[in-house]
Amino acid sequence: xxxxxxxxxxxxxxxxxxxxxxxxxxxxxxxxxxxxxxxxxxxxxxxxxxxxxxxxxxxxxxxxxxxxxxxxxxxxxxxxxxxxxxxxxxxxxxxxxxxxxxxxxxxxxxxxxxxxxxxxxxxxxxxxxxxxxxxxxxxxxxxxxxxxxxxxxxxxxxxxxxxxxxxxxxxxxxxxxxxxxxxxxxxxxxxxxxxxxxxxxxxxxxxxxxxxxxxxxxxxxxxxxxxxxxxxxxxxxxxxxxxxxxxxxxxxxxxxxxxxxxxxxxxxxxxxxxxxxxxxxxxxxxxxxxxxxxxxxxxxxxxxxxxxxxxxxxxxxxxxxxxxxxxxxxxxxxxxxxxxxxxxxxxxxx
Numbered sequence: 001x002x003x004x005x006x007x008x009x010x011x012x013x014x015x016x017x018x019x020x021x022x023x024x025x026x027x028x029x030x031x032x033x034x035x036x037x038x039x040x041x042x043x044x045x046x047x048x049x050x051x052x053x054x055x056x057x058x059x060x061x062x063x064x065x066x067x068x069x070x071x072x073x074x075x076x077x078x079x080x081x082x083x084x085x086x087x088x089x090x091x092x093x094x095x096x097x098x099x100x101x102x103x104x105x106x107x108x109x110x111x112x113x114x115x116x117x118x119x120x121x122x123x124x125x126x127x128x129x130x131x132x133x134x135x136x137x138x139x140x141x142x143x144x145x146x147x148x149x150x151x152x153x154x155x156x157x158x159x160x161x162x163x164x165x166x167x168x169x170x171x172x173x174x175x176x177x178x179x180x181x182x183x184x185x186x187x188x189x190x191x192x193x194x195x196x197x198x199x200x201x202x203x204x205x206x207x208x209x210x211x212x213x214x215x216x217x218x219x220x221x222x223x224x225x226x227x228x229x230x231x232x233x234x235x236x237x238x239x240x241x242x243x244x245x246x247x248x249x250x251x252x253x254x255x256x257x258x259x260x261x262x263x264x265x266x267x268x269x270x271x272x273x274x275x276x277x278x279x280x281x282x283x284x285x286x287x288x289x290x291x292x293x294x295x296x297x298x299x300x301x302x303x304x305x306x307x308x309x310x311x312x313x314x315x316x317x318x319x320x321x322x323x324x325x326x327x328x329x330x331x332x333x334x335x336x337x338x339x340x341x342x343x344x345x346x347x348x349x350x
Contacts, residue, residue: 081106081113081120088125093134100129100140107147114151123148123161130166139178142170146181149188159195164202171207179211180222187226196229200236206243213248217259220252224263231270241276246284254289261297265304272311278319281312287326295331306332 084106087099103122106113126148129141145163148154163185170182186204189195199205208230211223227245230236249268252260268286271277281287290312293305309328313320 104144146185
């Protein structure tokens with residue numbers, strides 16, 4: 001039998017993309033891979049899921065509530081904002097809630113208000129509210145910080161003011177809305193590269209993995225987005241794998257109706273550059289899931305699955321044999337013949 005007719009030969013065919021992207025020994029590996037994946041994320045409009053809080057602030061439509069609902073569109077003077085900031089440090093929880101809620105709304109849709117509020121000194125008292133034992137007050141504090149973090153000028157100030165650890169605690173103990181908004185706030189802070197390792201060391205990643213596994217649909221989306229951002233850093237990838245991320249990723253990727261296949265696959269693709277990811281993926285039944293995606297997924301999903309199989313099989317006859325036994329060769333050959341131009345390249349280049 002010639003080498004080109006061997007099943008393992010066909011496994012090497014689809015598992016080949018430019019070396020600078022696939023070779024972990026290349027010092028630019030993570031940077032290039034992250035840049036490539038971010039372009040993909042932009043094309044599926046993923047990042048917009050964490051733009052601002054999306055919770056229903058008020059259950060009724062009283063005149064007071066209507067006034068507050070309009071706050072996000074109103075011009076507040078510096079003096080008015082200063083008064084709200086002072087109320088954040090009131091001895092009355094109700095006054096604190098009122099002030100945090102108005103600040104939250106003011107910061108929700110107006111970028112100029114985010115800057116005004118931060119300059120008025122709201123960030124530190126809001127961070128203090130995140131540690132409140134009152135669940136609603138904590139939720140308002142978390143969400144106000146999330147909305148302020150939408151302004152790039154505020155991200156470094158929020159992190160340097162000590163927001164990361166309280167946000168991580170809210171991710172563990174808060175209401176479902178507080179947890180989701182804490183995940184989004186951590187995502188925003190992680191867009192400052194220097195914050196990624198600190199967020200990982202603060203215990204956020206196991207909690208995000210738990211939210212990915214047990215949260216509602218919005219919680220899963222927010223967790224996957226935050227994990228994608230954080231796992232561009234090697235040490236965070238290792239923490240994620242050790243925290244059991246492969247189990248929820250495989251479950252979500254196996255559910256074609258979950259609307260989470262692409263998001264989970266992007267996170268998985270980032271993780272595959274660390275050695276710990278490969279045995280974890282295999283242990284959680286990842287190979288048949290990836291083969292199924294190559295067989296029946298969208299063109300984008302097929303391309304991601306093929307790239308992941310490449311990373312799995314590099315320098316491992318054991319994993320190549322396992323992939324072959326799971327029936328990967330026929331769909332890979334089919335993809336090399338009938339997929340998009342990009343898919344064909346991934347499935348047939350040598």
